[in-house]
Amino acid sequence: MTTSPTPVRGRARGPEPAGVPGRPPWPLLVPALAGIAFLVLPLAGLLVRAPWSTLPQRLAEPQVLQALRLSLVTATVATGVCLLLGVPLAWLLARTDFPGRRLLRALITVPLVLPPVVGGVALLLVLGRRGLVGQWLESAFGISLPFTTAGVVVAEAFVAMPFLVISVEGALRAADPRFEEAAATLGASRWTVFRRVTLPLIAPGVLAGAVLCWARALGEFGATITFAGNFPGSTQTMPLAVYLALETDPEAAVVLSLVLLAVSVLILAGLRERWVNRVGG
Amino acid sequence: MRAPRVIRSAVRPKRLSRWTAAVPLALALAVGAAACGAAPTPAGPGSGSAPPAAGARTLTVFAAASLTGAFTELGRTFEAAHPGTTVRFNFGSSATLAQQIVQGAPADVFAAASPATMKTVTDASLAGEPAVFARNKLQIAVPAGNPAGIDELKDLADARVKVALCAAQVPCGAAAVKALDAAGLTVTPVTLEQDVKATLTKAALGEVDAALVYATDVLASGGKVRGIAFPEADEAINDYPVAALSGAPAGDLARRFVDLVLSQRGGDVLTRAGFEAP
Numbered sequence A: 001m002t003t004s005p006t007p008v009r010g011r012a013r014g015p016e017p018a019g020v021p022g023r024p025p026w027p028l029l030v031p032a033l034a035g036i037a038f039l040v041l042p043l044a045g046l047l048v049r050a051p052w053s054t055l056p057q058r059l060a061e062p063q064v065l066q067a068l069r070l071s072l073v074t075a076t077v078a079t080g081v082c083l084l085l086g087v088p089l090a091w092l093l094a095r096t097d098f099p100g101r102r103l104l105r106a107l108i109t110v111p112l113v114l115p116p117v118v119g120g121v122a123l124l125l126v127l128g129r130r131g132l133v134g135q136w137l138e139s140a141f142g143i144s145l146p147f148t149t150a151g152v153v154v155a156e157a158f159v160a161m162p163f164l165v166i167s168v169e170g171a172l173r174a175a176d177p178r179f180e181e182a183a184a185t186l187g188a189s190r191w192t193v194f195r196r197v198t199l200p201l202i203a204p205g206v207l208a209g210a211v212l213c214w215a216r217a218l219g220e221f222g223a224t225i226t227f228a229g230n231f232p233g234s235t236q237t238m239p240l241a242v243y244l245a246l247e248t249d250p251e252a253a254v255v256l257s258l259v260l261l262a263v264s265v266l267i268l269a270g271l272r273e274r275w276v277n278r279v280g281g
Numbered sequence B: 001m002r003a004p005r006v007i008r009s010a011v012r013p014k015r016l017s018r019w020t021a022a023v024p025l026a027l028a029l030a031v032g033a034a035a036c037g038a039a040p041t042p043a044g045p046g047s048g049s050a051p052p053a054a055g056a057r058t059l060t061v062f063a064a065a066s067l068t069g070a071f072t073e074l075g076r077t078f079e080a081a082h083p084g085t086t087v088r089f090n091f092g093s094s095a096t097l098a099q100q101i102v103q104g105a106p107a108d109v110f111a112a113a114s115p116a117t118m119k120t121v122t123d124a125s126l127a128g129e130p131a132v133f134a135r136n137k138l139q140i141a142v143p144a145g146n147p148a149g150i151d152e153l154k155d156l157a158d159a160r161v162k163v164a165l166c167a168a169q170v171p172c173g174a175a176a177v178k179a180l181d182a183a184g185l186t187v188t189p190v191t192l193e194q195d196v197k198a199t200l201t202k203a204a205l206g207e208v209d210a211a212l213v214y215a216t217d218v219l220a221s222g223g224k225v226r227g228i229a230f231p232e233a234d235e236a237i238n239d240y241p242v243a244a245l246s247g248a249p250a251g252d253l254a255r256r257f258v259d260l261v262l263s264q265r266g267g268d269v270l271t272r273a274g275f276e277a278p
Helices: A005-013 A026-049 A050-060 A060-094 A103-107 A116-127 A133-142 A149-174 A175-185 A188-203 A202-217 A222-227 A238-248 A250-279 B002-010 B014-036 B066-079 B094-102 B115-123 B153-157 B171-183 B196-204 B215-220 B231-236 B250-261 B264-271
Strands: B058-063 B085-092 B109-113 B130-137 B139-142 B162-165 B191-193 B209-215 B225-228 B238-244
Touching: A005 A222, A005 B094, A005 B153, A026 A222, A026 A250, A050 A250, A050 B139, A060 A103, A060 A149, A060 A202, A060 A238, A060 A250, A060 B058, A116 A133, A116 A149, A116 B171, A149 A202, A149 A222, A175 A188, A188 B250, A202 A250, A202 B250, A222 A238, A238 A250, A238 B094, B058 B066, B058 B094, B058 B215, B058 B250, B058 B264, B066 B085, B066 B196, B066 B215, B066 B250, B085 B094, B094 B109, B115 B171, B115 B238, B130 B250, B130 B264, B139 B171, B139 B196, B139 B215, B139 B231, B153 B209, B162 B171, B162 B196, B171 B231, B171 B238, B191 B196, B196 B209, B196 B215, B196 B225, B209 B215, B215 B225, B215 B264
Parallel strands: B058 B085, B058 B109, B162 B191, B162 B209
Antiparallel strands: B109 B238, B130 B238, B139 B209, B139 B225
């Protein structure tokens, strides 16, 4: 049972790109290069416009560090929440059959389509002080989510969770069901099968989903500012700080964006490095 | 459900797969063509100065979000007075609009919610002399029922009262700071919103007990919030300047639109929306 995931990992994460050898065909190469230019050039624009001479003292401002720390903490906690709720949800969608499953899957992607600001308003209508659930939360437990750091996590998780669910569901559907069937015939319960076979099998998919989810949460703006508001130290994340800096000082906005980009790229690259090394041996 | 579909498409005849590979390319070309086709239309250097191409002219107005109602009405008035002319609006945060204009956005007229944002554009020598056409005053907006029993500005300093303000970087926030300073009050808001409409929303939904917004926003909320005027607002009146832009593709129309905004008729429309005459 413990060895079963190994071949799958090896296949998915082989050191060489799989496929037919030979030069890449131009109908793939040309759009791919255009795609790279399209995605990378705006980044180059930021780098060119960055006020490099004043960069150090701008970075030393306490508000920058405060916003950065808040962003990293909330995005990480939001990803944790998404993993806790999203992986079981993906399993439910991929491994069980019940009426309305297709409708449910469509509903889960709603936060992807919804403009985030509208998502924020929707959250207020449900979890706000006068919201359907929120007024009850406040009267029964004295909990009020808007304008708190917990509110930031809620907004980020709401927007980011579909990324995780869709990735994990895809991984579950692509995973070979024979390992799970074998475990079941050997007498493992469904929970044991999930824990010992399914989860290791889909680990790459879960990680990819978590990374997407974290990145989306880190960049979240609309739902956060609408639901949690904007107050330095408690709810002002980096994207909010960038937006407000843009109102008066576009150069500061460029600096803040670069900080956010650099930190996220470093973390994602570092994470991947560690993870690949651990799996590869 | 999804897996079999993938397999099916993988074993389709070769002709089709080559075809599908070309789709992104075709798409890229189409997008490129659309971008090329769209860009020159408003920016077209000829559209304003060249001999009139028989009617069909477009006037592009960049205006502060708080002007949405009043300017949409003025736009219709202008179109009626100039047959064949279409007025297009780009409403948004004044600071963002000013940035867009400085970066070369094709606009004919700029109406800002503060002299500071207009200055961004005049400093870049992109606009003629701006004229103040309206003024806006702050009010305290409270949700229906006024749950915290707010009567005057000093009630906002109570720590139990949840207050939403605009961030100091945007005009309504700067005005709020001025008014509170004038009253000698220290208010700790729960949130500093990115624009006045977001601040209003927080009060309209009852998430905060009070918010400082413009009188025009209270009026535009259609009764969702109640406005309370306060004397210190006189210390923080916001002037709205308007100017025709120097590079205006539709230069003569731009000047005529500015004239309409400054006219008695324009003033009436603005007053009805809650603005004060300059």
